[in-house]
Amino acid sequence: MPSPIAFWFDFSSPYGYIASALIDEVAARHGRSVDWQPILLGPIFKAVGTAPLASLPIKGDYARHDFARMARRHQVPFRLPAKFPVGTQAAARAFYLIADADAAIAREFARRTYRAYFADGRDIADTEEVLALAAESGADARALAVPLQGEEIKARVKAKVEEAMGAGVFGSPYFVVDGEPFWGVDRLPVLEEWLRTGGW
Numbered sequence: 392m393p394s395p396i397a398f399w400f401d402f403s404s405p406y407g408y409i410a411s412a413l414i415d416e417v418a419a420r421h422g423r424s425v426d427w428q429p430i431l432l433g434p435i436f437k438a439v440g441t442a443p444l445a446s447l448p449i450k451g452d453y454a455r456h457d458f459a460r461m462a463r464r465h466q467v468p469f470r471l472p473a474k475f476p477v478g479t480q481a482a483a484r485a486f487y488l489i490a491d492a493d494a495a496i497a498r499e500f501a502r503r504t505y506r507a508y509f510a511d512g513r514d515i516a517d518t519e520e521v522l523a524l525a526a527e528s529g530a531d532a533r534a535l536a537v538p539l540q541g542e543e544i545k546a547r548v549k550a551k552v553e554e555a556m557g558a559g560v561f562g563s564p565y566f567v568v569d570g571e572p573f574w575g576v577d578r579l580p581v582l583e584e585w586l587r588t589g590g591w
Contacts (some may be wrong), residue, residue: 393569395418395425396417396418396423396425397426397558397567398411398426398565399558399564399565400501401429401432401483402479402482402483402501402504402508402515403443403477403478403515404564406458406563407564407576408467408469408506409467410576410579411502412465413465413576417586421587423568423586425498427490427498428555430548430551430552431478431479432562435560435561435562461576462509465576468509472508477508484544484545484547485524485525486504487551488538488544489528489530493530496530503528504524521539522536522539559572564576566578571585573585
């Protein structure tokens with residue numbers, strides 16, 4: 392079996408949101424699965440020496456325009472949240488806890504969480520909102536409540552961020568196909584051509 396496509400993303404990333412609506416179909420067309428791996432961009436930005444794109448002078452105005460444009464291009468509902476960006480620690484922790492029991496439910500949780508934030512304006516930084524989204528996705532939210540605050544899952548997410556940086560991840564979305572990295576939702580056509588042709 393071909394190896395899965397690694398999909399690294401932060402739940403506060405608009406481009407990651409758009410990619411989350413597309414990547415599974417891209418992979419399926421080429422007989423691949425997708426390994427969804429949420430991370431936190433804050434520590435990565437600190438290591439790289441940058442900041443969230445929308446907060447940068449001049450570049451931020453372009454980014455806010457492009458977020459909406461790319462969403463329209465891919466027919467993904469989008470509205471920039473009133474609070475943007477937000478901390479996504481609870482959402483990332485919940486994803487991995489859910490994935491331990493059921494990877495399909497975890498992916499559904501990821502997609503719902505992204506839509507909740509970027510289409511419906513729900514506050515995914517709020518733990519209770521995250522638990523509600525887990526329940527809506529089919530997970531046992533009550534079973535998540537205590538471990539979601541535990542040191543074990545906090546350490547696990549921190550380790551995932553370190554793993555991502557070790558793999559060269561510096562933004563969201565970031566894909567790795569057979570060791571080949573692709574950064575950004577706008578690289579999906581290139582990634583698909585790579586899959587189709589075997590690379591160049």
